[in-house]
């Protein structure tokens with residue numbers, strides 16, 4: 001297998017969107033096949049991969065999951081190994097996640113655990129969500145690859161290298177994507193009375209939506225409603241007959257998510273009446289909250305506190321989403337943040353994680369898994 005630094009940089013060059021990770025899958029398979037194969041079972045699922053390493057005296061199967069997809073972002077770092085795929089970038093650190101998974105796999109192949117270990121290389125975390133269908137496939141078709149405990153990490157630009165942060169219980173939010181198409185009537189810019197202007201309708205709706213979190217949701221219940229994309233019209237002197245708003249909803253509980261959706265529907269219906277148009281809502285994909293098993297997270301934090309290379313932090317929950325939440329709904333386990341010290345945050349075109357994290361994270365997690373095997 002190549003060095004972890006080379007692997008990270010190679011993967012960084014070839015980001016691909018969810019369920020289109022064809023080059024990524026081929027690259028990962030090449031690395032996995034370069035390892036000694038005698039203890040390995042390798043199975044592919046869509047653009048994902050599952051690798052099982054036979055344990056020496058197994059009593060359980062420990063799982064490690066990495067996401068493998070990139071984002072629709074044009075990279076603006078000046079690193080020599082920038083994305084070769086225009087408009088695509090590993091801006092959420094999944095290149096780092098995959099590299100750590102390969103590093104751990106190599107370590108465990110070289111020195112197997114007593115327990116079985118399963119590595120899940122999961123497609124489409126950003127969208128539309130690969131965890132839930134992958135989990136169904138595992139349960140239905142590959143039950144012998146199902147882990148009894150499961151772990152994952154996420155890079156954290158805001159923490160310094162060496163920081164490990166997590167918490168027992170709720171770590172990440174429930175999410176729902178949100179797409180709204182507004183259809184009115186296109187017309188000449190000089191004849192507004194003969195058109196149904198969807199730029200004005202969408203702008204009004206966007207501002208109204210912002211009152212849901214501030215005026216409908218109980219302020220003691222955290223929630224976010226972000227519209228990240230507004231598109232409307234074709235040219236400067238034609239009134240737009242079609243607008244589209246694209247966003248995401250984040251809540252810490254299911255009832256707040258339901259309340260927000262109900263209110264969105266009221267505002268969309270009001271827009272239809274006020275602007276004499278049609279508004280179609282599509283909630284896209286939704287992710288279940290990331291809820292860490294309390295005993296496992298406490299045990300992991302205690303281990304990290306004692307480890308010489310790490311600074312353990314019991315952190316706050318965040319409004320980020322992760323479809324890893326679906327794994328944690330079924331399998332006890334946890335997700336943690338690992339600091340990568342980048343001035344630009346997740347989903348930023350200049351996000352540039354420190355590669356130093358690769359030096360300590362693999363031996364750290366490997367060491368932790370060797371404590372689990374005796375529990």
Ligand SMILES: CC(=O)N[C@@H](CCC[C@H](N)C(=O)O)C(=O)O
Pocket residue numbers: 092125126127154175176177247248249285287319320321322346
């Ligand atoms: C860790 C992270 O940044 N995850 C994404 C997950 C996106 C879920 C979905 N596509 C949505 O936008 O609702 C995040 O944006 O938090």
